[in-house]
Amino acid sequence: MPITGREMKRPQEIHFLSDETMQTGEFLASLASSFVIEETDRRTGRKRYYDTFDWRLFRAECLFTFEEQGVELSRFNGLPVAAIPAGRREQYFWWDIRESELREKIKAIIEMRAMLPLLWLDYDRKTFRVLNKDRKTVARIVLCNEQTSAEGGQLVLPERLSLREIRGYGTVFAKLCKSCRSAGLRPVDTMHELLAQAFSVSTRKPLDYGAKFRVELPDSSTVGEAVAKICLALAETMAINHAGVCQDIDSEFLHDFRIAVRRTRSLLSLLKKELPPEQSAFFQAEFKWLGGVTGPVRDIDVYLLKREEYLAMLPAALHSGLNLFFDELDRRRKSEVKRLRRCLLSQRYQNLVDDWRHYLSAPDSALFAFRRKKRCRAVADKQIKKRFASFVRDGDTITGTSPDREMHKLRIKGKKLRYLLEFFRAFYDEAEVERFLKHMKKLQDNLGAFNDLSVQQQMLAARLSQLDGRTKRSMQIGASLGGLISVLAGKKRRVRSAFQRSYAGFSKASNRDLLIWLTADSRRGMP
Amino acid sequence: MKIIAVYSSKGGVGKTASAVNLAYTAARTGKQVLLCDMDSQGAASFYYRIKPKKKFNRSCLLSGDFYQFIRGTDYDGLDLLPAHFSFRNLDIALKEAQKEKSRKLLADLLLPLKSEYDFIVLDCPPNLTVLSENIILAADSIVTPVVPTTLSLLALEQLLKLLKKLDCRKEKILAFFSMVERRKALHLAVMEKYGKYRIFMKSSIPYTAEIEKMGLHRRPVGSGGNQSPAAHAYDLLWQEIGQRMSEK
Ligand SMILES: Nc1ncnc2c1ncn2[C@@H]1O[C@H](COP(=O)(O)OP(=O)(O)O)[C@@H](O)[C@H]1O
Ligand SMILES: [Mg+2]
Numbered sequence: 001m002p003i004t005g006r007e008m009k010r011p012q013e014i015h016f017l018s019d020e021t022m023q024t025g026e027f028l029a030s031l032a033s034s035f036v037i038e039e040t041d042r043r044t045g046r047k048r049y050y051d052t053f054d055w056r057l058f059r060a061e062c063l064f065t066f067e068e069q070g071v072e073l074s075r076f077n078g079l080p081v082a083a084i085p086a087g088r089r090e091q092y093f094w095w096d097i098r099e100s101e102l103r104e105k106i107k108a109i110i111e112m113r114a115m116l117p118l119l120w121l122d123y124d125r126k127t128f129r130v131l132n133k134d135r136k137t138v139a140r141i142v143l144c145n146e147q148t149s150a151e152g153g154q155l156v157l158p159e160r161l162s163l164r165e166i167r168g169y170g171t172v173f174a175k176l177c178k179s180c181r182s183a184g185l186r187p188v189d190t191m192h193e194l195l196a197q198a199f200s201v202s203t204r205k206p207l208d209y210g211a212k213f214r215v216e217l218p219d220s221s222t223v224g225e226a227v228a229k230i231c232l233a234l235a236e237t238m239a240i241n242h243a244g245v246c247q248d249i250d251s252e253f254l255h256d257f258r259i260a261v262r263r264t265r266s267l268l269s270l271l272k273k274e275l276p277p278e279q280s281a282f283f284q285a286e287f288k289w290l291g292g293v294t295g296p297v298r299d300i301d302v303y304l305l306k307r308e309e310y311l312a313m314l315p316a317a318l319h320s321g322l323n324l325f326f327d328e329l330d331r332r333r334k335s336e337v338k339r340l341r342r343c344l345l346s347q348r349y350q351n352l353v354d355d356w357r358h359y360l361s362a363p364d365s366a367l368f369a370f371r372r373k374k375r376c377r378a379v380a381d382k383q384i385k386k387r388f389a390s391f392v393r394d395g396d397t398i399t400g401t402s403p404d405r406e407m408h409k410l411r412i413k414g415k416k417l418r419y420l421l422e423f424f425r426a427f428y429d430e431a432e433v434e435r436f437l438k439h440m441k442k443l444q445d446n447l448g449a450f451n452d453l454s455v456q457q458q459m460l461a462a463r464l465s466q467l468d469g470r471t472k473r474s475m476q477i478g479a480s481l482g483g484l485i486s487v488l489a490g491k492k493r494r495v496r497s498a499f500q501r502s503y504a505g506f507s508k509a510s511n512r513d514l515l516i517w518l519t520a521d522s523r524r525g526m527p
Numbered sequence: 528m529k530i531i532a533v534y535s536s537k538g539g540v541g542k543t544a545s546a547v548n549l550a551y552t553a554a555r556t557g558k559q560v561l562l563c564d565m566d567s568q569g570a571a572s573f574y575y576r577i578k579p580k581k582k583f584n585r586s587c588l589l590s591g592d593f594y595q596f597i598r599g600t601d602y603d604g605l606d607l608l609p610a611h612f613s614f615r616n617l618d619i620a621l622k623e624a625q626k627e628k629s630r631k632l633l634a635d636l637l638l639p640l641k642s643e644y645d646f647i648v649l650d651c652p653p654n655l656t657v658l659s660e661n662i663i664l665a666a667d668s669i670v671t672p673v674v675p676t677t678l679s680l681l682a683l684e685q686l687l688k689l690l691k692k693l694d695c696r697k698e699k700i701l702a703f704f705s706m707v708e709r710r711k712a713l714h715l716a717v718m719e720k721y722g723k724y725r726i727f728m729k730s731s732i733p734y735t736a737e738i739e740k741m742g743l744h745r746r747p748v749g750s751g752g753n754q755s756p757a758a759h760a761y762d763l764l765w766q767e768i769g770q771r772m773s774e775k
Contacts (some may be wrong), residue, residue, distance in 0.1 A: 008594045169599070
């Protein structure tokens with residue numbers, strides 16, 4: 001008799017805040033007339049709260065904090081995940097935490113990103129227990145006074161009273177909640193609200209940065225207006241990541257920076273016919289330069305990020321050679337970062353930023369004068385339809401024996417189509433665009449993996465051929481690279497053979513219809 | 528999830544004392560633990576000051592509809608399923624359940640708790656019935672307290688026979704000497720003679736006033752905050768149980 005589907009209810013925790021008429025502390029004293037309440041614990045301390053630049057922990061509804069001699073991962077619902085001793089650092093990568101369950105959990109959430117300090121939290125926390133007549137604890141009450149501080153100053157947060165349910169004693173918990181409510185205490189059901197308050201002293205706000213690209217565009221936008229809005233948003237992404245790239249905090253600052261550059265270039269080329277040719281040509285050339293100078297470091301990062309994966313592909317005997325190869329990359333990266341930093345702090349870069357901003361925002365900019373009345377929506381519809389048709393035309397002809405370059409061409413076309421949908425998503429039904437992009441993502445992942453493997457293979461082969469075969473060191477590296485290349489070749493075959501299935505899933509009639517429906521002006525608004 | 532049954536066919540050997548304290552020790556190391564009080568006397572529930580809810584009884588347990596009757600103890604990570612008076616006829620009810628499956632019923636009942644708990648500790652009543660068979664089949668390990676006297680050893684022999692009948696590996700049994708009094712020559716002699724067998728773990732639990740007084744304080748040893756040699760002995764025992772279980 002297997003029993004399934006019965007879930008255990010988790011004990012709840014509800015937070016209440018003081019307001020002008022009722023202080024939580026006073027309220028607690030008043031509870032003593034109907035409940036037996038005992039203070040069990042009082043703790044004061046100072047915590048430092050960390051998250052990645054793009055709020056990966058926040059998105060996972062987790063908190064990562066340092067206090068005194070250790071770090072802790074906990075959930076928004078108050079449940080601790082894990083804690084271990086650790087030294088205080090200005091930033092933590094997952095590999096800065098010693099081997100433990102905590103490290104594995106963190107790694108799964110933040111991947112390659114660094115966790116950066118965002119806030120200090122000073123707290124004074126008293127824990128009380130509510131007892132029944134057997135003197136058994138049937139609920140807990142926590143009274144918390146906190147103060148946050150960050151670069152923006154300090155803030156004393158309103159006193160907070162938290163009720164913690166104990167499994168199997170729901171009745172008492174409900175009674176306590178009712179007392180709190182009728183005393184006028186204000187319940188806050190989510191950590192989000194508390195954190196939003198805490199962050200009022202910080203220049204950062206939860207979720208103020210993320211990878212999803214979305215720009216609001218009224219349906220009546222002209223091409224110039226739409227391009228300006230989209231490109232300003234992309235320029236903002238570059239600006240936001242600029243410092244992180246220059247300080248080389250983690251690899252993702254540069255990655256996001258480069259994606260913004262690539263999107264900008266893509267938009268300029270996709271809408272080439274609709275934009276002032278002279279200015280477009282100038283900025284295209286400048287962004288091409290920017291794409292070029294940021295390339296070498298990213299190329300190296302791609303390998304360094306694969307260190308673990310590569311090591312796992314090879315037998316231990318070949319690890320030392322591979323580690324030598326990575327050490328070499330590490331050294332090369334250092335000098336490439338210096339070069340990159342020089343470019344990003346150069347006058348040429350600064351001019352590009354200033355000119356670009358001016359071009360996108362000055363009322364008398366040529367951008368707004370050129371074909372001034374043309375509606376962007378019509379252009380977007382046409383472009384998306386055209387790119388989609390071209391994508392499936394190519395995709396339909398790919399067979400198991402098509403050459404690699406056909407795959408690469410298809411990937412580029414897919415990318416352009418995806419960018420278009422992302423730039424102009426505001427014109428269309430949000431849920432439908434998401435749905436289409438999700439279908440597309442599977443296919444793009446397959447094409448992307450194939451491309452990555454091709455590039456890796458080529459790069460490793462090139463390095464192999466440069467090796468001077470005489471020294472012991474290069475023999476070691478050579479053996480490892482040779483091993484890797486053959487493992488990658490096997491992988492590449494598998495990815496290639498998965499293509500047909502991914503493509504069939506994507507190009508099925510329902511997706512084709514969806515896109516036609518999305519971009520068909522006359523039929524908009526139909527269910 | 529691992530299921531650990533604290534079992535012996537003999538009463539008064541320290542099963543409940545061990546189940547109560549081992550469960551507490553496990554929870555203190557950060558594990559999620561459920562202590563199931565299978566003995567209708569409800570001693571484990573009493574130590575944790577937990578009474579069953581009014582609607583709880585044997586049929587709730589047997590139908591699998593018992594999650595709502597699990598209650599939190601005073602300690603983080605440690606829950607308890609209280610015993611009920613009606614558990615005294617648990618084995619009759621088990622026998623009446625589907626004939627051929629009646630031995631595996633308990634294992635099936637506990638399986639869905641896999642995602643909730645790292646360990647389930649069963650405090651078992653002293654008998655040799657269908658319930659014992661259920662317990663033995665459900666458990667990953669059977670922790671057996673043996674008071675170092677000749678009579679207690681008989682209970683261990685019975686257990687070995689039962690395992691054979693049920694076609695279980697005898698390595699499932701993790702025996703230890705319980706209520707050990709070093710002043711007693713008999714205790715020392717029995718331990719000397721039998722302690723070297725692999726079935727016995729190295730750790731043992733001494734006879735102490737602190738454990739004896741648990742009924743008075745109604746809480747696990749060591750939870751009062753003071754240094755406790757008894758709690759230390761249970762810590763060591765728990766560590767050894769963990770080691771033995773990972774060796775398999
Ligand atoms: N190590 C010990 N030292 C002292 N008294 C003990 C010890 N272990 C158990 N006792 C006492 O012996 C009695 C029987 O123990 P108990 O754990 O209830 O046995 P069981 O569950 O096997 O019937 C209880 O009163 C208990 O307090
Ligand atoms: Mg007992």
